Amino acid sequence: MALHFVTDDAGGAHPGAIVTLTGAEAHHAAAVRRVRVDEEVTLGDGRGVWLSGVVVAATPKQVDVRVTARDERPAPFSRFVLVQALAKGDRDELAIQAATELGVDAIVPWQAARSVSRWDAKAEKGLARWRTIVREAAKQAHRAWIPEVEAVARTADLVRRAGESTVLVLEPTASVRLTETTAPDDRDVVLVVGPEGGIAPEELEALTAAGARPVRLGDTVLRTSTAGAAAIAVLSAAHGRW
Structure with a gap:
C-alpha cells in the first residue's frame, strides 16, 4: 500500500x-x-x-x-463520537489513537469527576497533543477524514448532548449489551467512556435522566484505554462500515 x-x-x-x-x-x-x-x-x-x-x-x-x-470521499451521515474521560499516564492517548485507527469520527475529552488527570490549567496544551495524536493515527490508517477533537467537556455538556444524539454510556454493570442496542442512522452515536475509577454514580444518574443509555461490552471489564476502541469496532460492524 x-x-x-x-x-x-x-x-x-x-x-x-x-x-x-x-x-x-x-x-x-x-x-x-x-x-x-x-x-x-x-x-x-x-x-x-x-x-x-x-x-x-x-x-x-x-x-x-x-x-x-x-x-x-463523503463524510459519514451519522458520526461515531467518542467521549473519552481524561486518564493518568498515557491511557487516554492510547484510547484515542486506537479509536481513530478503528473509525471514530470525533473525539471529546471529558473532565470526569473521577479523572486523576486534570486539564484545568493546561487545556490548550492537552488539546494540541490529542489533535497531533489523532492526525498521525488517521494518516497511519489511511483515512480520508481526520476526526475532530472538540473542546474539553464537563458532565453538564454531555447531559445537553443526550437530547440531540444517541448517547451510550459504557458501564460494566449495565444489563443491556452494546450488541443488543440499536441507534437511528440519522443521529450521531456518542460513546461515553469513564476514567480508571469508573463513572461516578451521580454522573451516571444525570446522563441516564437526560436519555443516555448504559450499555456493556460483555462479561469482562475493559480498561479505559481499550473500551472505546472495542465499542467503535462493534458499531462499525453493526452499521455496515466493515
Missing part, C-alpha cells in the same frame, strides 16, 4: 498538478519514510479529498508530488 501524507494543499489539487510537502511533513516523508522519486504515494487534506500521485522530487525540506488521480 502506498504511503499516505496530509497537507492542506491537497484540497485544491487535480490531476497534473504538483503538490508540495514542506516542513515536518516533508521531513517525515523524505527522512523518516524515505520516499524516493517515481514512488507512488497518496495525499489527503483530512476533509475528504484523496489524491494519488508520483513523487517527482524528494529532499528533507521539500517533497513534490505530481497528482495522477483525485477522489472526494
Whole structure:
C-alpha cells in the first residue's frame, strides 16, 4: 500500500498538478519514510479529498508530488463520537489513537469527576497533543477524514448532548449489551467512556435522566484505554462500515 501524507494543499489539487510537502511533513516523508522519486504515494487534506500521485522530487525540506488521480470521499451521515474521560499516564492517548485507527469520527475529552488527570490549567496544551495524536493515527490508517477533537467537556455538556444524539454510556454493570442496542442512522452515536475509577454514580444518574443509555461490552471489564476502541469496532460492524 502506498504511503499516505496530509497537507492542506491537497484540497485544491487535480490531476497534473504538483503538490508540495514542506516542513515536518516533508521531513517525515523524505527522512523518516524515505520516499524516493517515481514512488507512488497518496495525499489527503483530512476533509475528504484523496489524491494519488508520483513523487517527482524528494529532499528533507521539500517533497513534490505530481497528482495522477483525485477522489472526494463523503463524510459519514451519522458520526461515531467518542467521549473519552481524561486518564493518568498515557491511557487516554492510547484510547484515542486506537479509536481513530478503528473509525471514530470525533473525539471529546471529558473532565470526569473521577479523572486523576486534570486539564484545568493546561487545556490548550492537552488539546494540541490529542489533535497531533489523532492526525498521525488517521494518516497511519489511511483515512480520508481526520476526526475532530472538540473542546474539553464537563458532565453538564454531555447531559445537553443526550437530547440531540444517541448517547451510550459504557458501564460494566449495565444489563443491556452494546450488541443488543440499536441507534437511528440519522443521529450521531456518542460513546461515553469513564476514567480508571469508573463513572461516578451521580454522573451516571444525570446522563441516564437526560436519555443516555448504559450499555456493556460483555462479561469482562475493559480498561479505559481499550473500551472505546472495542465499542467503535462493534458499531462499525453493526452499521455496515466493515
